Amino acid sequence: MSKINPKDIVKNCIQQIKSIHLNWIEINAYLFKWIPFSVIVGLIVGIVASLFDLALIKINALISNHTAIIILYALFVATLTGILSKNDERMMGPGINYILSRDKNDITFVSFIKKTILSLFALAGVFVAGREGPSFFLGSYLSSSTANIFKISEKFERIVGLIGAGAFTAALLKAPLGAAVFVLEIRYVNDMEYEGFPQVLIASIVSYSVFAFLRGKHSLLTINGNLNWHIPTLIYLVLTGIFIAVASYIFISLYYFAKCNSAYLKTTIRPLVGVLLALPIIVTLAHEHNLHLISASVNYLALTKLSIQLIPINKTILLILATMLLVSLTVGFGISGGLILPSLIIGALIGNGVASIFNLNPTLFALSGMAAFLSASAKTPLAAIILVLEISQTDLIIPLTTCVVVSYILSYGVGVYSSQKECKLKLNQN
Template sequence: MTDPPERPASRRPVLRPVEALRPQAAFAIDLLRWVALGLLVGVLAGGAAAVFLASLRWATETFDEHGGLLWFLPLAGLAIGLAYHYGGGRSVEGGNLILDEIHDPTDWVPRRMAPMILIGTITTHLFGGSAGREGTAIQMSGSLTDAASRLLRLGRDDRRIMLVTAIAGGFGAVFGVPLAGAVFALEVQSVGRLRYEALVPCLTASVTGDLVVEGLGIGHTLTPHLGQVDLSVGLLLKVALAGALFGLASVAFSIGDHWVKRAFGRWVAWPPARPLLGGAMVVALTLAVGNRLYNGLSEGLAEASLLGAHVPTWAFALKLLFTIVTLGSGFVGGEVTPLFVIGATLGATLAAPLGVPPELLAALGFVAVFAGASNTPLACTIMGVELFGAGAVPYFAVACVMSYVFSAHQGIYRTQRSSGPKVPGWQWARWSGGGTEGSAP
């Protein structure tokens, strides 16, 4: 009996060189396409940020020179309220609309959002309202980018990535932190989950936006470099404690902001009257305090804290109060710069009791309070390095992570989604009443 013929071993078919390179060629073409789209978004975001920053500088300087403008803040609030109520449409949803359209693209971001948020924010600052600039930059970038997506006839999935890219371009350009801007856009969408599909266009847009702002001669606020900070267990423990307190400060801001918005919505039926009343309250608060340290951006408070100079002990609480009344009543602007100020002044206040150099703790608070409020610890750690140098990286990481954990599921972005508990086994979302909604798909 003869053995059956031996079967040839199965082999993977040998591709010709052209066929083997076809997937790589398609990938390279797609990569170049997204680099080009990222460049487009970066130019739009950088140009918008430059116009906004120049206008904001003018508004801030004008208010500093003519303090009597504060008396007209209620009327400015009424004008903003009327514009948004009768002509804003979906623009009234602000930055939450951008996140909503990323999660579930259903309709185009209104083109009117860009000019409305620009004029509204400048008006807020010109008359002494307490607000920031990140919300404005992101909304302008998102509106202009979605208009470009419409012209380019991009599909639903591409449009989502373009909106994520717009966040990166706007954030990186307005603060001069291109790496943090890219990571922030990937991190802010869902708590506990990074989305990497938009990494290439986000990094491209953020770097491009920053270069456009610099190329147009618009400078950012200078921050001191900390130098090398030696690693110490004792200092790490103190920073961890401070980070927890930074997280609680972010919770106070988020809860206060949401509560004020609900209170105005419940007690003041006609929306344009809400910023009218809010403006009157800010005027009253300014008179009660006796100075204008807490109006506008309050960058002087942050600069004094970062340089180790004296700041009022309760400066962080007063800045928080001024900001939640301003934004909660219907004025427009961002939350990030006020959160920087709140964090820096709180760090300066905690420095003596904790026995930590005030410049270090102010710098940590500068980014850590925002890390807790936005649920973006990685982006804020990188921001700390970009703003203050790499000499204190472990301390930035500890402060931002502790703030993130202790902010539970609160947050300043109402439509930010949650991918689960921040600490395994701790279902904080059950009792935190958080500011984040939904779950990541």
């Protein structure tokens, strides 16, 4: 064995240290381009999202609980949606699939205005629809418009769109980290958009901060009481995950069956036909004053109600089916709205149902159900856990993860977003 020369060791280590260096090109890109851009986008989106939220509250205040008013309002929104979507079907439905399926953002100012108007009326009451669908569309436009001022290359257009989408979603859901992870996780079933994480997170935090300053810092859910859990509780959470996996398959099948059938109708009458079919459900849910289901997109009070009180199991099953059908006949037929809120509501109902059957803590199981159903339907397990923890401000990482993993695995292969890819590798191979 040859003798080791200490000087050679030191010399070799010095050479290795010399090979370690900072990537100043990337650092400069972040310091002088991406960070300022993300901050500006966050500021703009935070202000626009605040005005959007304020408008929702004002419009909702004009809608009374009188059955005739509810019916007329639903028909008005459906008719308006058909008219404004006549030559632009991008105005219909969630908007996420459109953003996911394109690397180039070609949203015009006119489309932005039309989508804003339709989303405001659709989310102001009557329909069970989420804010994140329009958030993707509107946020992407604002971010892309800002990118033109910063002269950001078109090769980054996909990341630019995600920055705005994450910022708008973060503000309206009051969940900056959950929204950032959601927009980066939603494109793929088995992968994430890691390249844009710092930019999306910065914009989401800034947007949320502006929104919280202008509209209040309170969380979407008001959760009080005991949330303690024990190891045996995980068995019931596994059972909840199994139920949710089955329910998510039913919901996704209903949604795409309705969407497929609606495609054979003219664009101008498609939303109206769906709403006419859904009117009995809308009127029925409107009379469930205690749960606030049809105003959930305005104040999210329904999620709090489902988390703090046990509902009889027979009523829970009817509400689950009613919500699935309502979303399929409205959003599936083109009403502007997202699918996160419906997923959270259905998940909360299933969790509440399990808690009711076994006399368990409704809050623990409703929150776990929310995360599990969102994970199963959107194929975003990490975002689902973070999002529910943020909107509820609770510490339930283990129960939520247990339920999420079960529902995600057992529902693998089906998802509510048709533009999702398996992973980046398979996308590149195509």
